[in-house]
Amino acid sequence: MAATRERGPAPVLDGARAGRGVWPATAHPHADGDVSVGGVRLTALAERFGTPLHVVDEDDVRRRCRAFRSAFHDGEVAYAGKAFLCRAMARWAAEEGLSLDVCSAGELAVARAAGFPGERTLMHGNAKTPEDLRAALGHGVGRIVVDSFHEITRLAALASEGARPRLMVRVTPGVDGRTHAAVTTGTDGQKFGFSLASGAATEAVRRVLGQRGLALAGLHCHIGSQITDPAAYEEAARRMVGLLAAVRAEHGAAPPQLDLGGGFGVAYRPGDPELDPAAVAERLRRAVRAACAEHRVPVPRLTVEPGRAIVARAGTTVYRVVSVKHGVAGGLLVAVDGGMSDNPRPGLYGARYTVRLVGRRGAGGDRAATVVGRHCEAGDVLVRDARLPADVRPGDLLAVPCTGAYHHAMASNYNLVRRPPVVAVRRGRARLLVRRETVHDLLARDVG
Numbered sequence: 001m002a003a004t005r006e007r008g009p010a011p012v013l014d015g016a017r018a019g020r021g022v023w024p025a026t027a028h029p030h031a032d033g034d035v036s037v038g039g040v041r042l043t044a045l046a047e048r049f050g051t052p053l054h055v056v057d058e059d060d061v062r063r064r065c066r067a068f069r070s071a072f073h074d075g076e077v078a079y080a081g082k083a084f085l086c087r088a089m090a091r092w093a094a095e096e097g098l099s100l101d102v103c104s105a106g107e108l109a110v111a112r113a114a115g116f117p118g119e120r121t122l123m124h125g126n127a128k129t130p131e132d133l134r135a136a137l138g139h140g141v142g143r144i145v146v147d148s149f150h151e152i153t154r155l156a157a158l159a160s161e162g163a164r165p166r167l168m169v170r171v172t173p174g175v176d177g178r179t180h181a182a183v184t185t186g187t188d189g190q191k192f193g194f195s196l197a198s199g200a201a202t203e204a205v206r207r208v209l210g211q212r213g214l215a216l217a218g219l220h221c222h223i224g225s226q227i228t229d230p231a232a233y234e235e236a237a238r239r240m241v242g243l244l245a246a247v248r249a250e251h252g253a254a255p256p257q258l259d260l261g262g263g264f265g266v267a268y269r270p271g272d273p274e275l276d277p278a279a280v281a282e283r284l285r286r287a288v289r290a291a292c293a294e295h296r297v298p299v300p301r302l303t304v305e306p307g308r309a310i311v312a313r314a315g316t317t318v319y320r321v322v323s324v325k326h327g328v329a330g331g332l333l334v335a336v337d338g339g340m341s342d343n344p345r346p347g348l349y350g351a352r353y354t355v356r357l358v359g360r361r362g363a364g365g366d367r368a369a370t371v372v373g374r375h376c377e378a379g380d381v382l383v384r385d386a387r388l389p390a391d392v393r394p395g396d397l398l399a400v401p402c403t404g405a406y407h408h409a410m411a412s413n414y415n416l417v418r419r420p421p422v423v424a425v426r427r428g429r430a431r432l433l434v435r436r437e438t439v440h441d442l443l444a445r446d447v448g
Ligand SMILES: Cc1ncc(COP(=O)(O)O)c(C=O)c1O
Pocket: 080, 083, 101, 124, 183, 222, 224, 225, 226, 261, 262, 263, 264, 305, 306, 307, 308, 309, 405
């Protein structure tokens, strides 16, 4: 890939300061209407790798890893691999000093293939299968976050065969992070964790401590995803410290670690609220210290598990326009060569994005537009309430920023569409991380 590196301060894209808005930190608009990321033009990437295409700005990912590491310098930052995982991503997290949260034998296999240290890995899951647990123990996963009484029993049995797992108990603290219902996990009545209010959490701690082969490393909670109110984290922290104190009162000691999960919200569109890691870290530290002083318990080591906040803004998806319908309600109806198979989030959570024509300057002024996908569902809408040039036409490239988290990770083969590749860009170079699926891949699984 020819280097097209830009010099001088990055101009502003869609009203956002580099690193603060919805575009990756190195995104740079050109006078001809193109945009480069990591010093590489999106048009050149589309030409070389085809569309749809996920582009990841490695510098943006690394910057955000560092921002979290520095914000939680006295604690631990575990990247939540469910947001986006491949070997390169695991290596970036490892190199930036992060731990890693995995939630299946598959994610663990990728981490392992990247050489991610087992002791810095945590395994999550409300229904870890025997395969998941065996993989975790086989790879020497540092902590397993237990989520049911059955799992504690299973781990106790594995421990009697010689394994010595260190566990954290996942607690439902009864805190509502006021986010989409599908990603609200801090309240009773959803599937994750042991309820604090019902006493299930204290009983889970009792059962773990009652097994000779099991060690209790800490307590865990995760109140949800895309949370933008720091007060919800503070409230969860206070309740969790209350539980640490109850454990100490009953058992004589409290476990040394408190994991407050991930969920830090990001801006998908200019002007959306987002959480600043340094500010949240400071508020959490203060809340935890104050609660520990009140309950007279030692201050635990904090862990956080950001996923989206590390990778969302690093990702841009590039599509090619296939057809345009004019004169329909809502303005232009612009259909592209991807859709809900590479981004199910609008359908699942009503997620909203921005979109930009790249590769040429449009003409005729901006028009209201809806960007739709290629799938056989009327609900296959990628961007509602978009503004695109009136002359947008087939063959044009469109870029949707802030698509680094839960896009590639949640992609599907619906309509037997092949999942797009992931390309990392950095300092004028592009590197294929995950190749595009082929028809052969699809046929290879169809063995009937
Ligand atoms: C236990 C746990 N930790 C961390 C995360 C990461 O969440 P996010 O990507 O919103 O930071 C999740 C997903 O919500 C989770 O379930």
